[in-house]
Amino acid sequence: MSLHLPTLFLLNVYVLTLLGCLMLHVWWRSDGESTLGCSAGTLLLAGLGVLVVGLRGRGMDTLSIMLGHMLLQLASGLGWATMRVFVGRRLWWPGIAGGALLWALLCQWPYFMSTVSLRLTVATLLTILYTLLTAGELWGARRLLEVAIGPVLALLLAHALFCSGLLLLSGRHDIDWIWGGLDDGFLTWRLLEAFLFIIGMAFATLAMVRERAELRYRAVAYRDPLTDIGNxxxxxxxxxxxxxxxxxxxxxxxxxxxxxxxxxxxxxxxxxxxxxxxxxxxxxxxxxxxxxxxxxxxxxxxxxxxxxxxxxxxxxxxxxxxxxxxxxxxxxxxxxxxxxxxxxxxxxxxxxxxxxxxxxxxxxxxxxxxxxxxxxxxxxx
CATH class of the missing domain: 3.30.70.270 (Reverse transcriptase/Diguanylate cyclase domain)
Structure with missing residues (x-):
């Protein structure tokens, strides 16, 4: 299967930005539901990160490698924060920004900047880490949540397994050639899967927030506001x-x-x-x-x-x-x-x-x- 990489980059940027703006609108209309705000930030940062990464080869390689992946790791951290907020926990900024800061530090190492396979390995490992942390937030609060979390957990598990599989496969080959323009390489499949994963997570998160809101409205409709027992x-x-x-x-x-x-x-x-x-x-x-x-x-x-x-x-x-x-x-x-x-x-x-x-x-x-x-x-x- 052959995919045109520049077109895939543009599609990612367009759809992620559009979804981020729509999520931002829903957040605004929902009287500031923090989960939706974090989800909107995740989508917009991911769209911007994909755009910057796509500039590689156009005379801005250092900017693309450093800033682009920092934005993507920050998006992953904010995706984790989305589920922390949803289950009622506070934002932990050191953890949210930790992946981006680690990437910035590694970019000061010349060998890291010159080795594509090492950069892809680190980026994939950080993605897997944030994905498992996100799933852990939901799993740890599963007894307290009244909404269906199965679809989100399935998406997160599939994403972690896909990234792990690509990492294992890439370990058997020299993958430095993927920046040479091959459309069916590691990056193409990684970009396509991440694109579908983020879209799925956006809709699944919106569904969970809506389901919880409906349950709360129903609870209010069935409670006597004065005595706090059933009406x-x-x-x-x-x-x-x-x-x-x-x-x-x-x-x-x-x-x-x-x-x-x-x-x-x-x-x-x-x-x-x-x-x-x-x-x-x-x-x-x-x-x-x-x-x-x-x-x-x-x-x-x-x-x-x-x-x-x-x-x-x-x-x-x-x-x-x-x-x-x-x-x-x-x-x-x-x-x-x-x-x-x-x-x-x-x-x-x-x-x-x-x-x-x-x-x-x-x-x-x-x-x-x-x-x-x-x-x-x-x-x-």
């Missing part, structure tokens, strides 16, 4: 899925419907800030008072709900009483106390339909209010 949408979606599983497994489930007593009076007497404090305190109490497999959420102004899978009425009654007592012990400010009324309904009465459970739980809650509040009532026919 009505989250409770409904989670409870319906949980009831389907309980029905399939033949397990019971019980609903607790909670309503803070005299909440309007609390707001009118002590102000909305105190009312918000009561909601926050009760939401925290509720989240800490249930099991990990249970679902709770704020479904109205001062109304909260909990679904307890695998719990019958008696077990749910104990949980509800514990929550009620803990609420009555809450002290807001220096003298304000709150209480809660709780209605209980189970799948033994309502079946596995959430709307029916909520309706029966509401009837039980109304009975608790009617009997004086600060109490727990079960639904009875």
């Amino acid at each position: 009505r949408r989250a409770f409904t979606a989670g409870s319906e899925a949980l009831l389907v599983r309980c029905a399939a497994e033949g397990r019971p489930a019980t609903l607790l419907l909670c309503d803070l007593d005299h909440f309007k009076r609390l707001n009118d007497t002590h102000g909305h800030a105190m009312g918000d404090a009561a909601l926050i305190a009760f939401g925290r109490l509720l989240a800490l008072g249930i099991r990990q497999q249970d679902i709770c959420g704020r479904i109205g102004g001062e109304e909260f709900a909990c679904l307890l899978p695998g719990a019958d009425e008696m077990a749910a009654l104990q949980v509800a009483e514990r929550i009620r007592r803990a609420c009555s012990e809450l002290l807001l400010g220096t003298e304000v106390r709150v209480s809660v009324s709780i209605g209980i309904a189970s799948t033994a009465q309502a079946g596995y339909e959430l709307s029916r459970l909520l309706a029966l739980g509401d009837q039980a809650l109304y009975r608790a209010k009617a009997k004086g509040r600060n109490r727990v009532e079960r639904f009875t026919d």
Whole structure:
């Protein structure tokens, strides 16, 4: 296969610069997502480095060898930094610039400047090092990341293996002749693979950032901003899925419907800030008072709900009483106390339909209010 090397250089410069500008635009529109900023810098530096390297043979050999490869190594370091930022780590500038600085130092050695094979070996080894460091950042944080990192790891591994293979093959031959103009030599294949790798990494990085942003937006959409527990949408979606599983497994489930007593009076007497404090305190109490497999959420102004899978009425009654007592012990400010009324309904009465459970739980809650509040009532026919 024969490829025209100057055309490949120009294609690299054009596409990398275009992608870098587009990534820069996306970074600007994303309110400064650091990962996209680092990725844009990687693409632009790589495009500039390829352009400078392509000047070799046009009377600027020293500039091409020294500055061009320094820019490429700096791009590799910034590519590593992109994944460091993505996983939540700080930029480490000595490591980012280390490859470029090492190249600059080696260029002061006459033998290094006069030996093509040595320069290519060093450049390839640095590329492999930065590639493995980049993969290590993602692999080390894989348990904390909620996005798919498989495509990026596959790209990085393939890139490292390709560079290692070329390095092993070049060790068997004298590769100084590649600067003589052969289009199908080591440099051509190295340039083509690096071109495809950087494009793939740009799109894969953008996909990871977008996926994480969507997950964050979804989490915000399903959280109550005041109490930081699930909102009505989250409770409904989670409870319906949980009831389907309980029905399939033949397990019971019980609903607790909670309503803070005299909440309007609390707001009118002590102000909305105190009312918000009561909601926050009760939401925290509720989240800490249930099991990990249970679902709770704020479904109205001062109304909260909990679904307890695998719990019958008696077990749910104990949980509800514990929550009620803990609420009555809450002290807001220096003298304000709150209480809660709780209605209980189970799948033994309502079946596995959430709307029916909520309706029966509401009837039980109304009975608790009617009997004086600060109490727990079960639904009875």
